[in-house]
Amino acid sequence: MKDAINIYVEQESGERIELEAPLDMNLSVMEVLKANEFPVQAVCGGxxxxxxxxxxxxxxxxLPEMNDDEAYMLETLPHATDSSRLSCQLRVNPELDGLVVRIMPEA
Structure with a gap:
C-alpha cells in the first residue's frame, strides 16, 4: 500500500505544482499546503x-460530504464557485490521490 498521495496546486499560469501528502499523519489539505509554503493563512487553525x-x-x-459549517462559510465568500471547498475540511486519504486545487483569493 502507498504511504503518500499526490496533490497538485494549479497556478494562475496553468502550471501544476505536485505535492506529496503522507497518508499516515491524518493531515488536512490545508496543512499540506502550509507545509509546502503556499499562501494559506488558515487563521482559525482548521x-x-x-x-x-x-x-x-x-x-x-x-470528496467527503461538506458539513454545515463549511457550507455556511463558503456561502459568504465573494469568489466561491460550485467546486469551492475549505482545504482544512479535506483530510488526506487515498481517494484524494491526484486532487488538483487552485488557491482562491481571500477578498
Missing part, C-alpha cells in the same frame, strides 16, 4: 470558521 484556506477543486475523485 475549524472552518475563517475561510482563509479556500480552494477551488479542479479535479478529484470522490
Amino acid at each position: 475549524m472552518a470558521i475563517c475561510a482563509t484556506c479556500h480552494v477551488e477543486v479542479l479535479e478529484s475523485g470522490p
Whole structure:
C-alpha cells in the first residue's frame, strides 16, 4: 500500500505544482499546503470558521460530504464557485490521490 498521495496546486499560469501528502499523519489539505509554503493563512487553525484556506477543486475523485459549517462559510465568500471547498475540511486519504486545487483569493 502507498504511504503518500499526490496533490497538485494549479497556478494562475496553468502550471501544476505536485505535492506529496503522507497518508499516515491524518493531515488536512490545508496543512499540506502550509507545509509546502503556499499562501494559506488558515487563521482559525482548521475549524472552518475563517475561510482563509479556500480552494477551488479542479479535479478529484470522490470528496467527503461538506458539513454545515463549511457550507455556511463558503456561502459568504465573494469568489466561491460550485467546486469551492475549505482545504482544512479535506483530510488526506487515498481517494484524494491526484486532487488538483487552485488557491482562491481571500477578498
